[in-house]
Amino acid sequence: xxxxxxxxxxxxxxxxxxxxxxxxxxxxxxxxxxxxxxxxxxxxxxxxxxxxxxxxxxxxxxxxxxxxxxxxxxxxxxxxxxxxxxxxxxxxxxxxxxxxxxxxxxxxxxxxxxxxxxxxxxxxxxxxxxxxxxxxxxxxxxxxxxxxxxxxxxxxxxxxxxxxxxxxxxxxxxxxxxxxxxxxxxxxxxxxxxxxxxxxxxxxxxxxxxxxxxxxxxxxxxxxxxxxxxxxxxxxx
Ligand SMILES: CC(=O)[C@@H](O)[C@H](O)COP(=O)(O)O
Ligand SMILES: NCC(=O)COP(=O)(O)O
Numbered sequence: 001x002x003x004x005x006x007x008x009x010x011x012x013x014x015x016x017x018x019x020x021x022x023x024x025x026x027x028x029x030x031x032x033x034x035x036x037x038x039x040x041x042x043x044x045x046x047x048x049x050x051x052x053x054x055x056x057x058x059x060x061x062x063x064x065x066x067x068x069x070x071x072x073x074x075x076x077x078x079x080x081x082x083x084x085x086x087x088x089x090x091x092x093x094x095x096x097x098x099x100x101x102x103x104x105x106x107x108x109x110x111x112x113x114x115x116x117x118x119x120x121x122x123x124x125x126x127x128x129x130x131x132x133x134x135x136x137x138x139x140x141x142x143x144x145x146x147x148x149x150x151x152x153x154x155x156x157x158x159x160x161x162x163x164x165x166x167x168x169x170x171x172x173x174x175x176x177x178x179x180x181x182x183x184x185x186x187x188x189x190x191x192x193x194x195x196x197x198x199x200x201x202x203x204x205x206x207x208x209x210x211x212x213x214x215x216x217x218x219x220x221x222x223x224x225x226x227x228x229x230x231x232x233x234x235x236x237x
Contacts, residue, residue, distance in 0.1 A: 001236075002201055002209060002210060003038040003039055003066065003208065003209040004036075004037055004038050004232055004233055004236055005037065005040060005041045005066060005209055005211040005212075006037040006040060006041065006211075006213070006216060007042070007213025007216075008041070008042060008051070008217075009043055009050040009051055009213050009214075010214060010217040010218075011025050011028040011217065012052070012055060013049070026058050026062055028225075029059055030062055031225060031226075032225065032229060033063070035226040035229040036233050037065060037229055038209075039065050039068055039087075039088075039209065039211070040068070041189075041211040041213065042056055042059065043069075043070040044056055044069070045094075046072075046076070046096045047096070053076075053080055056069060056080055056084055057083070057084060060085075066087045066088060066209075067084075067086035067088070068086060068211060069086045069088075069089050069090070070089075071090075071094075072091070072092055072093060072094050073117045078117065078120070078121075081121065081126065082124060085124060085125065087126070087127060088126065088127040088129055088149075089121050089126050089127070089129070090129040090130070090151050090211075091114070091117065091128065092131040093105050093106075093131070103133065104131045104133040104138060104153045105130050105131060105132055105138065106138070107130065107139075107140075107145060108141040111141060111144060111145055114130065114147070115144075115145045115146060118147050127149065128146075128147045128149070129147065129148065129187050130149075130151070131150075131151045132151070132175075133156075134152050134153070134157075134171040134172045134174070134175040135171070135175065136174055136175060138150075138175075139178040139179050139182065139184065140178065140182070142179075142182075149184060150175075150179055150184055150187065151187040151188060151211070152172055152175055152186065152188040152189075152204075153189075154188050154191060154192055154196075154200065155190045157169060157172055157200065158191035158192060158193070158196050159191070161196040161199070162195070169200065169203050173203060176204040179206070180206050186204065186208055187207075187208055187209040187211065188204070191214070192215065193212075193215035193216075193219075194219060197212075197235040198235040201235060212232060216228055216229070216232060
């Protein structure tokens with residue numbers, strides 16, 4: 001079974017546009033869960049342009065499904081994660097000024113750093129996932145740093161899907177098989193949407209979770225949040 005974790009960054013982007021509290025991020029998370037989301041994902045960035053650090057503490061109080069915090073493991077991020085203790089922390093190597101995440105970890109070059117951070121988080125009972133490109137060498141590296149899961153960075157799949165989906169999925173299938181071989185759990189995310197999700201789900205073995213934000217919130221403008229979450233869940237059956 002593949003869980004749908006709804007990334008609510010874009011709810012916070014909308015709230016921040018006016019500086020008030022509409023839409024309320026905590027209420028949106030509760031509603032996502034009520035409408036069927038099986039997890040809530042946030043990706044606080046250093047400039048707090050969408051999710052603020054305080055939102056993460058507030059969300060911890062109310063999320064009843066699986067709370068997944070994504071981000072670059074800076075000292076500030078690690079302090080937040082250790083205090084909040086979500087079910088899962090997803091480590092993403094993004095630059096502070098990146099518009100959005102644009103690459104996975106080099107798990108070989110950053111082996112020592114990742115090994116230390118992952119051990120610290122696992123000791124607190126936090127499941128770890130690391131964001132990686134669909135590169136078998138990076139999966140081998142992930143196995144060596146001791147992570148529970150990897151999250152495959154699906155931007156390349158999403159952008160190639162309409163041209164040639166078999167070709168677009170090929171490196172992801174190889175990476176998924178490698179992860180299975182090493183006993184690493186498999187997550188995926190970035191630019192997944194109602195067009196490309198089902199094929200990803202049906203093709204990748206052992207896909208445990210997808211985190212989806214941008215397209216899902218865009219779809220919700222047209223279909224409503226409840227219908228949209230149901231539409232996404234249907235792709236994962
Ligand atoms: C790791 C990942 O792919 C997502 O967290 C994505 O980066 C969403 O972040 P933004 O909402 O800041 O674009
Ligand atoms: N980990 C990916 C995520 O949380 C959402 O990415 P996107 O759907 O906003 O591209």
